[in-house]
Amino acid sequence: MLALVTGASSGMGLEYARQLAAAGNDVIIVSNQQEELVKVAAKFEEEYKVKVHPKYMDLASPDAAGDLHSWCEENSFEVELLVNNAGMFFFKELTPEMSGKVSAMMNLHMVTVTQMCILFGEDMKRRGHGRIINMSSMAAVLPMPGITIYNSTKAYLLNFGKSFWYELKPYGVYLTTVCPAAIATPLYKLKESLLNFGVKIGVIQTPGSLVRRALRASRHHRRVIKPGLMNIYLPVLIWLLPRPVVSLCWKKLKIKLGA
Numbered sequence: 001m002l003a004l005v006t007g008a009s010s011g012m013g014l015e016y017a018r019q020l021a022a023a024g025n026d027v028i029i030v031s032n033q034q035e036e037l038v039k040v041a042a043k044f045e046e047e048y049k050v051k052v053h054p055k056y057m058d059l060a061s062p063d064a065a066g067d068l069h070s071w072c073e074e075n076s077f078e079v080e081l082l083v084n085n086a087g088m089f090f091f092k093e094l095t096p097e098m099s100g101k102v103s104a105m106m107n108l109h110m111v112t113v114t115q116m117c118i119l120f121g122e123d124m125k126r127r128g129h130g131r132i133i134n135m136s137s138m139a140a141v142l143p144m145p146g147i148t149i150y151n152s153t154k155a156y157l158l159n160f161g162k163s164f165w166y167e168l169k170p171y172g173v174y175l176t177t178v179c180p181a182a183i184a185t186p187l188y189k190l191k192e193s194l195l196n197f198g199v200k201i202g203v204i205q206t207p208g209s210l211v212r213r214a215l216r217a218s219r220h221h222r223r224v225i226k227p228g229l230m231n232i233y234l235p236v237l238i239w240l241l242p243r244p245v246v247s248l249c250w251k252k253l254k255i256k257l258g259a
Helices: 011-022 034-048 064-074 096-127 148-171 192-201 207-219 230-240 243-257
Strands: 002-006 026-031 052-056 081-084 130-135 173-178
Touching (some): 011 034, 026 034, 034 052, 064 096, 081 096, 096 130, 130 148, 130 207, 173 207
16 A cells, blocks of 8 residues: 655654554655655665655645645556645734744645645545545634634634545545644644653653554544544533633733743
8 A cells, every 4th residue: 555644754744654654555755854754764664664755845835735646646656545644833823924824824734635635535536445534633623812723724624524524435435534632742842841741641642642543543434533531521621611711811821922
C-alpha cells in the first residue's frame, strides 16, 4: 500500500509516517520543512526497508492540493491511504495584523484538505477502494476566544468529513475524521514538563497511541472518532460555564499571555 501523509516532518504526521512504514507500507511524506523531510525519508527507508518519497511544499498555498495531486500523477503514484494531518496553531486575539496567519490557517485546514479529498478521493472512487483520514480536533466543538479561527476550521473539517463519508461510501472509499483531545506534540508550544505531566495523569495522549487508534478506526471504516478523556468531560464543562466567567477568563489570559 502507498500512503500519503501531510505534515509528516514532525508531531503526529511523523508518527503516522513511522507507523505506516513500520507496517511495510511505502509512504509519501509532505511538509514545508525540507531538511527534516529528507532526514525522515532516509531514516525510515533504512529502518523499515520501504520506499519513502519526500515532497517539500507549502500546503497553505491556494494551489497546493492540485500541485501535489499532479506531482503524484506524474510519478505514477496511486495513493491508497491519504492522511490530511498538516496543521498550524496560534492563540491570539484576532486583529487586522493577523490576516496573513488567518488566511494561511484557513487555506491549510479547509481549502487544501477539501481539494485533497476531492482529487485523491476521485482516484480512489475509480479504483473502487481507498481510505482518507482527516485530522480535526476536540476544539471543533469548543467555541472559545483565542482559538477562534482554529476551532472554526476544525469544525468545518468535522462537518465536511461526516458529510463526505456518505458520498464516498458507495464507491468503496471511506473517510475517517479524527477529533483528538490534547496531544503531546510541538504544535501547541507547551513546555515539555507540562506535556509530560499531562501524559502522566492521562489528560494528554501520546502521538503513538492516537495514531494507532486512528489507523485502526480507518481500517474499520469509522466515520468519526473522538479519543481521549478530555473529549468526554471538557466540552460539557465549557458548555456549563456562564458566559461572564468565560469573558473573565479570557481577559486574564490576554493579560498573562499577551494575546
